[in-house]
Amino acid sequence: xxxxxxxxxxxxxxxxxxxxxxxxxxxxxxxxxxxxxxxxxxxxxxxxxxxxxxxxxxxxxxxxxxxxxxxxxxxxxxxxxxxxxxxxxxxxxxxxxxxxxxxxxxxxxxxxxxxxxxxxxxxxxxxxxxxxxxx
Numbered sequence: 001x002x003x004x005x006x007x008x009x010x011x012x013x014x015x016x017x018x019x020x021x022x023x024x025x026x027x028x029x030x031x032x033x034x035x036x037x038x039x040x041x042x043x044x045x046x047x048x049x050x051x052x053x054x055x056x057x058x059x060x061x062x063x064x065x066x067x068x069x070x071x072x073x074x075x076x077x078x079x080x081x082x083x084x085x086x087x088x089x090x091x092x093x094x095x096x097x098x099x100x101x102x103x104x105x106x107x108x109x110x111x112x113x114x115x116x117x118x119x120x121x122x123x124x125x126x127x128x129x130x131x132x133x134x135x
Contacts, residue, residue, distance in 0.1 A: 004076055004135050005074075005075070005076055005077075005135075006072045006073065006074070006075065006076075006077055007074060008032075008033070008034065008073055008074050011029070011032055011069060011072070011073050012029060014072075015029060015065070015068065015069055015072075016029070018065065020061070021061055021062075021064075021065040025041065025047075025058060025061045025062070025065075026041050026042055026044065026047075027039050027040070027041050027061065027062055027065045027066075028040050028041070028042075029069060030097070032069050032070070032073050033073060034073050034074040034075070035070055035073070035101065035102035035105065036070050036073075036099075036100065036101055036102070037066045037067075037069035037070040037073065037098075037099075037100045038066065038097060038098070038099050038100075039062060039065055039066040039069065039097070039098045039100075040062075040095055040096065040097050040098075041058065041061075041062045041095065041096045041098075042094065042095050043058075043091070043093070043094050043095065043096065053090050053091075054090070054091045054096070054124070056085075056087055058096075059085070059087065059096065059116055059124060059125050060083075060085055060125075060127070062096055062098045062116060063083075063085060063098045063100070063114040063116050063125065063127040063129075064080060064083065064127070064129070065098070066098035066099065066100035066114050067080065067083075067098075067100045067112040067114050067127065067129045067131065068080065068131070069100065070100035070101065070102050070112055070114075071100075071102055071105070071110040071112050071131045075105060075110070075133075076133050076134075076135040077133070077134050077135050078110055078131040078132055078133045078134060079131060079132060079134055080129055080130070080131055080132075081109070081129075081130045081131060081132040082129065082130045083127055083128070083129035083130070084127065084128050084129070085125055085126070085127040085128075086125060086126050086127075087124070087125045088123050088124060088125055088126065089122050089123060089124055090124070091118040091120075091122060091124050092118065092120055092122065093118030093119035093120045093122070094118075094119060095118065095119040096116055096117070096118055096119075096124060097116065097117050097118070097119070098114050098115070098116045099114065099115050099116075099117070100112050100113070100114040101113055101114075107133070108132060108133050109130055109131065109132055109133070110130070110131045110133075111128070111129075111130055111131075112127075112128075112129050112130075112131065113126065113127070113128055114126070114127040114128075114129065
């Protein structure tokens with residue numbers, strides 16, 4: 001049966017079962033509430049590309065994870081429909097943080113902005129994403 005709602009209490013268990021984001025990429029939920037999420041990623045050797053910079057896919061994964069939490073908290077389930085990410089600076093830190101804010105939650109679509117910073121408060125990337133309700 002399809003879910004019609006993901007309660008705030010269900011968010012940690014629901015999203016921590018995302019094996020790719022949590023187990024492989026190392027995404028962790030730091031804080032969340034309706035329309036907001038903050039997640040982190042402690043950088044490891046596997047997160048870096050051949051040029052020695054944090055891989056764009058790692059940054060994207062963290063941002064997408066945070067957007068999903070913000071858009072789904074106390075809302076009907078939704079999935080990413082489209083996303084645009086701008087990589088603004090290289091991270092010099094050891095931890096990335098993604099802060100997602102729902103700009104608009106409609107009946108079918110939600111629009112979310114995610115800022116990814118490092119532990120030196122450098123703005124690493126900004127993602128704009130649209131999520132579509134699946135329930």
